[in-house]
Amino acid sequence: MFLQQTITDFSSGIVSPIASMPLLATVEAEYSPLVLTGVLLSLVVIYLASKIGAEIAKRLDFPPVLGELVAGVIVGVSALHLIIFPESGLSASDSGVMMVMQWINHLSPAALTSVFETKSEVISVLAELGVIILLFEIGLESDLRQLKEVGYQATVVACVGVAVPFAAGTAGLMTIFHVAAIPAIFAGAALTATSIGITSKVLSELGQLKSKEGQIIVGAAVIDDVLGIIVLAVVASLAKTGEIDVANVIYLIVSATAFLIGAILLGGIFNHSFVVIVEKFKTRGNVIIPAFIFAFFMAFIGSAIHLEAILGAFAAGLVLDETDARDELDELVKPIADIFVPIFFVTVGARADLGVLNPTVPENRAGLFIATFLMVVAILGKVVTGWAVFGQPGINRLAVGVGMIPRGEVGLVFAGIGSASGVLDKPLEVSIIIMVILTTFLAPPLLRIVFNQPVEPPSQEESTGESAILASESQIIS
Known part of the structure; x- marks a missing residue:
């Protein structure tokens, strides 16, 4: 039965019950050049979109990463349908790239679908490599000594950034919208995520990555990612069994902590x-x-012990940043990142279906009301984290809070798992997607705005202490 469902005679486009594995290998070999052709054409579209989008954003005085995300939306499922993926619900015939392939090669419907699915998998893998390389680059650009200095602050910020949105979102959905407990918990968990990839890229472009605020944001985002993995494991277990697998939760906490600390030590x-x-x-x-x-x-x-590959890449960057070759490495990694990272950002935008914002679709209306609530919780629940920072005079607390806002691909993972498990109904799924899209697109321009604001002045006591130090130094010099 399995072979009947999976082995296809591509030349006729029908299932062949008597097909054998050697025939399958022959068919795959025959169409593998077409997969490569589809990948190459997709990369042409992705690179053109990312470059044009980044240049326009730069000229409008916005972070280039925002332009790449918007460009992805334009070429993706929401507009031109040039770069789309099977999980969007669209077929190969809806893809502009695949229509060009069809026009050139006259493929059967089954062959077209197979090439489309394989090509999409390759692009997805390249995008994953992009975010791994991005986090490796961010690790190299980060200062481990500074991260250690803000370690306590980053931990507090991360914990507040997980606890506040989760509690407020879950309680609000249950009391205001009368959502059942498990779906409410799942949606609340989706609010805890922070996309370190998007935030760190924007901070790097703004020249704020090594600032005190940038180091707190990056450190908190890494810890937040670890906490998010644990939360996701808990709610996924709850969705499947109706009860939490305590042993798995303990394993995730211990392994994540040991991995990060061990890598640094x-x-x-x-x-x-x-x-x-x-x-x-x-x-x-x-x-x-x-x-x-x-x-x-x-x-x-990181991936093998059921954490995230990006955590391992980030830890590797932090470690190599301490070597004598770090300056040379910084320059060598940049062109490689320039090749792979745009694939990640464009595909994030391409997967975002803005059709869920259409209020004329009845099933979207309930989701829009819930989405409004989730957006408020998503923004305020992260902004308040800036005021969890302690012992840092003159810190831009609003910048710290805003830096934690974007959910990006992390939030989409929550929505995807919730949808696949059947826990989330359509309105709740739509509302989570809207929240992810808007927080992802709002964060870059908001970061640009808040970093142009003056930081909080030191308190009177701190100013007096600093004046005394300067006076004593002047006396020593004289």
């Missing part, structure tokens, strides 16, 4: 080994290839 040992290895290589790529071996291995470890 072992960094000093690895740094010396890395420099020694690099000095022994005499061929091209003697620095960048070992660096990516380490980054991908760390990402693999």
